[in-house]
Amino acid sequence: MMHSWLVLGLVVAAAAAGYDYRSQPDLYYDTWWGPEGKEEDTTIRPFRIEWDKKDIDDLVYRLKNRREFVPSLDDSAYRYGVNTHTFGFWLDYWANDYNFTAREQYLNQYPQFKTDIQGLGIHFIWIKPEVPEGKINIPVLMLHGFPGSVREFYDAIKEIQKATENKNFVLELIIPSLPGFGYSDYSNKEGLGAAEMAFIYKNLMNRLGHEKYFMQGGDWGSLITANMATFFPDEIIGYHNNMGVALTDAAFSMMSIASLNPSSIMSCDVVNRLYPLKNTFEQLTRDSGYFHVHATKPDTLGISVSDSPTALMAWLFQQVSICTRKANYDDPEGGLHRYRPEQLLDNLMFYWMPNKGPTSFRIYSNTFNLRNYHLGYLNVTTTVPTVVVQASDEIFYMPPSMLKTKFSNLLAVDVLNDYGHFLAFEVPDVFASNFVSAVQRILAFNNQNMNVRQDKQDFRANKLSNIRQLVRERINSIRDKMSNYENNENPFMY
Ligand SMILES: *[C@@H]1O[C@H](CO)[C@@H](O)[C@H](O)[C@H]1NC(C)=O
Numbered sequence: 001m002m003h004s005w006l007v008l009g010l011v012v013a014a015a016a017a018g019y020d021y022r023s024q025p026d027l028y029y030d031t032w033w034g035p036e037g038k039e040e041d042t043t044i045r046p047f048r049i050e051w052d053k054k055d056i057d058d059l060v061y062r063l064k065n066r067r068e069f070v071p072s073l074d075d076s077a078y079r080y081g082v083n084t085h086t087f088g089f090w091l092d093y094w095a096n097d098y099n100f101t102a103r104e105q106y107l108n109q110y111p112q113f114k115t116d117i118q119g120l121g122i123h124f125i126w127i128k129p130e131v132p133e134g135k136i137n138i139p140v141l142m143l144h145g146f147p148g149s150v151r152e153f154y155d156a157i158k159e160i161q162k163a164t165e166n167k168n169f170v171l172e173l174i175i176p177s178l179p180g181f182g183y184s185d186y187s188n189k190e191g192l193g194a195a196e197m198a199f200i201y202k203n204l205m206n207r208l209g210h211e212k213y214f215m216q217g218g219d220w221g222s223l224i225t226a227n228m229a230t231f232f233p234d235e236i237i238g239y240h241n242n243m244g245v246a247l248t249d250a251a252f253s254m255m256s257i258a259s260l261n262p263s264s265i266m267s268c269d270v271v272n273r274l275y276p277l278k279n280t281f282e283q284l285t286r287d288s289g290y291f292h293v294h295a296t297k298p299d300t301l302g303i304s305v306s307d308s309p310t311a312l313m314a315w316l317f318q319q320v321s322i323c324t325r326k327a328n329y330d331d332p333e334g335g336l337h338r339y340r341p342e343q344l345l346d347n348l349m350f351y352w353m354p355n356k357g358p359t360s361f362r363i364y365s366n367t368f369n370l371r372n373y374h375l376g377y378l379n380v381t382t383t384v385p386t387v388v389v390q391a392s393d394e395i396f397y398m399p400p401s402m403l404k405t406k407f408s409n410l411l412a413v414d415v416l417n418d419y420g421h422f423l424a425f426e427v428p429d430v431f432a433s434n435f436v437s438a439v440q441r442i443l444a445f446n447n448q449n450m451n452v453r454q455d456k457q458d459f460r461a462n463k464l465s466n467i468r469q470l471v472r473e474r475i476n477s478i479r480d481k482m483s484n485y486e487n488n489e490n491p492f493m494y
């Protein structure tokens with residue numbers, strides 16, 4: 001998950017505020033990410049996951065020949081990280097009970113393909129439905145994040161198919177592995193982050209014959225798809241996001257200013273999802289160590305997770321645990337039993353078998369750097385019609401007022417009173433019905449607003465300038481207040 005990039009984002013955004021931003025990102029459609037001299041194969045080739053017997057034997061050998069754990073502290077649950085008193089279960093299950101043959105078949109149940117984009121082989125699931133008379137076909141790009149894989153969507157695919165049976169549309173699902181993840185190639189060059197990946201997936205969708213399509217994203221997938229909505233709004237019919245955040249100047253200003261009176265910008269029943277900010281930042285700091293490592297020294301950590309399946313499992317399961325429920329921290333099992341062992345282990349196989357642990361970490365360092373901030377695209381709004389769904393334990397909450405500073409046509413924000421960050425993985429039925437209903441709502445909106453997106457944009461821009469005016473007034477009033485504080489008390493604290 002990508003979690004605490006927000007913490008860093010805040011810091012870097014503040015540090016970079018003096019730079020000259022450009023509204024047109026300096027990114028290219030044809031940047032070559034592959035090895036020099038590679039022949040690009042632009043055909044769309046069928047792909048199957050095939051685990052080598054030798055690699056499976058090697059994995060099981062490593063799992064069974066691990067050293068004794070240094071015991072976790074008494075009663076420390078997951079507060080010091082993964083708890084060794086309960087962790088052995090998962091390693092033993094992987095070595096003894098996980099049926100590699102059956103799982104390989106399971107993972108190959110959907111048609112998969114590879115094609116080269118900008119020098120990299122991109123792996124994707126591609127489900128082309130029958131299109132009955134009277135129904136329209138809508139292509140959808142669905143993107144996973146860290147520590148996920150295309151496996152996050154396996155159960156949701158069936159639920160989506162069920163949920164569209166009585167609708168007037170069918171959905172053509174295109175579910176790729178991110179570069180450096182699963183069966184997509186990794187780049188040997190610096191700089192392939194979430195903005196650059198947006199171009200890769202635009203090119204993929206175009207390669208598959210789609211000039212107009214829908215998008216769904218969570219975690220890194222949500223940042224990449226938000227970038228696509230920013231760079232290529234004319235191609236995107238609509239957008240469903242299960243980790244809605246707006247990394248705009250206006251949203252951050254609102255966030256700190258509204259801490260004086262949160263209910264001025266959001267409804268009372270969700271105030272405690274963000275405020276007091278002290279709690280939010282405490283939690284982000286507590287859970288974001290992994291982020292800083294990935295964003296700064298990913299390759300050092302990569303060495304251990306590439307050599308040891310135990311290290312890989314511990315590192316990834318820690319993130320699964322903290323992102324599933326905030327309270328998992330105090331659970332001796334880390335709350336991992338919310339998932340079936342096969343679910344979690346299938347997902348790990350996408351990292352272990354193709355040895356993509358180390359390369360998956362690099363998306364953090366390739367995205368959260370000053371070069372990206374200088375481009376300024378995070379601050380650019382998009383008119384793509386958007387629906388956001390917010391699980392109660394999503395790692396970061398923003399109210400609609402802040403989200404609108406990025407997504408000017410935010411049609412709905414669906415607030416859930418349960419569940420966590422991996423919505424499709426944890427509750428595929430809830431995810432699917434929300435997603436399909438979002439598609440329906442957006443299609444209805446587009447039908448009514450066929451030619452008025454531009455007007456909408458102007459309309460929203462007006463509203464946005466009102467918000468800015470408001471923000472400016474509030475800043476001034478806070479300045480006044482601050483100058484009245486003689487004892488240096490911080491007016492932002494409760
Ligand atoms: C962010 O966007 C707003 C509105 O478009 C603009 O006024 C502001 O200057 C931008 N900030 C930066 C740092 O570019």
Ligand SMILES: *[C@@H]1O[C@H](CO)[C@@H](O)[C@H](O)[C@H]1NC(C)=O
Nearest residue numbers: 097098099100101102103105
């Ligand atoms: C593993 O799965 C395969 C394929 O479904 C099956 O034939 C085999 O009996 C299973 N092995 C065990 C030990 O259950």
